[in-house]
């Protein structure tokens with residue numbers, strides 16, 4: 001049999017399957033083959049129903065027909081296209097469109113500090129695994145998704161693999177909203193997950209705080225694992241990498257450390273700027289990077305600035321970072337902010353009228369973490385008062401939160417000082433090992449506020465609180481977020497403290 005193009009093969013395969021239900025037939029007809037990657041056919045479909053049908057009832061027939069027309073064995077990987085932030089968001093961008101997308105992004109997003117960067121393309125592949133240095137048992141259990149919201153097919157990724165990879169189950173491409181500010185980067189991230197180490201290696205993502213860099217990294221991990229379950233993926237913050245390295249030296253396990261990191265296929269290393277000036281860690285990362293790159297393994301790096309502006313790094317390292325693709329994320333425009341809030345509300349099953357989402361989105365513009373924080377507070381308040389969310393109550397709840405970020409400087413020490421004062425204790429006690437009820441509550445609220453109101457990463461917040469592990473901060477964040485919706489007292493404490501902190505920050509400024 002003659003070999004057909006992917007599109008032809010797909011069209012012919014579709015003609016061979018019988019689909020009784022009209023709706024299912026229509027959505028399957030609207031499904032598009034995106035790429036054939038070593039026999040894995042990536043399909044983008046507009047509806048979950050089509051995905052299910054293709055993966056279950058039609059899988060055998062379709063793979064057999066496709067194998068016949070393509071003259072090799074195939075397997076299918078189906079993604080549901082995102083609900084559009086705008087019309088162009090409807091499908092995962094094929095790898096070949098990246099240059100166009102970059103041009104689009106440059107046209108529609110404000111110019112970035114990195115305009116001088118050019119992208120250089122290389123090829124490669126990656127592996128890895130690692131013992132868990134930083135996810136404790138309780139946190140692992142709490143991270144296991146009850147029903148993982150994975151982007152692409154193969155939803156049966158073993159949850160323990162996600163835990164080993166340190167992937168946050170919520171940070172997938174499914175839950176990521178694409179707009180002009182991140183379209184190119186999001187497409188590059190998908191391309192890297194679809195063809196690890198062959199598309200862009202390393203992929204270097206930079207941009208301001210709370211703009212989705214970490215989310216995209218995790219999404220790469222999820223998507224890659226859904227396509228290639230055999231790969232070893234690992235997400236690691238650069239603080240965790242540093243701690244891991246220091247511990248390995250202290251405990252005479254350097255060789256084990258190197259082996260673990262060099263077995264990785266896709267290394268996702270977040271906030272690389274934190275290893276600047278840590279000479280030994282930088283040196284070790286340099287070797288890890290080289291070893292992985294040489295072995296054709298994928299590396300994805302994020303930073304708050306482009307490589308050229310990374311202070312304290314040697315030139316040889318900065319030039320390594322520039323070997324692959326440099327790409328940035330910008331603050332989202334209003335439409336994208338609204339779309340992000342809509343998606344968050346949908347995922348959290350929150351009923352919020354459009355004018356409320358528009359109100360929040362129009363007033364918080366620079367940091368998506370703050371945007372989420374505002375929605376959480378409004379939801380919590382509505383829950384506690386058993387009230388529907390409306391514009392009036394939103395304005396009331398957010399009146400102290402929505403301020404001009406240029407007019408204030410909120411630091412962790414200010415948050416800790418105010419929290420200690422509010423609870424009638426001291427900053428030393430907040431940082432101590434004391435686990436009395438009141439101190440645990442105060443500490444967790446202060447950690448939550450640090451996460452919401454400052455740019456500090458989880459490990460950096462942990463450090464402020466007497467050198468605690470970042471998983472403790474993660475736990476506190478989750479705990480307070482939930483408690484706020486259930487306990488009036490916690491909601492009031494968080495609201496009152498935010499008010500005091502913002503006022504003090506303005507006065508200090």
Ligand SMILES: Nc1ncnc2c1ncn2[C@@H]1O[C@H](COP(=O)(O)OP(=O)(O)OP(=O)(O)O)[C@@H](O)[C@H]1O
Pocket residue numbers: 171175176177178182207208209210211212213214215216271304340343368369372455456457
């Ligand atoms: N485009 C987006 N769609 C949906 N959610 C988003 C998007 N961008 C960011 N978020 C959400 O905003 C929050 C902050 O994002 P994230 O932690 O990825 O930012 P970051 O750029 O890594 O920040 P930092 O540099 O401070 O670590 C997360 O909860 C993330 O899910």
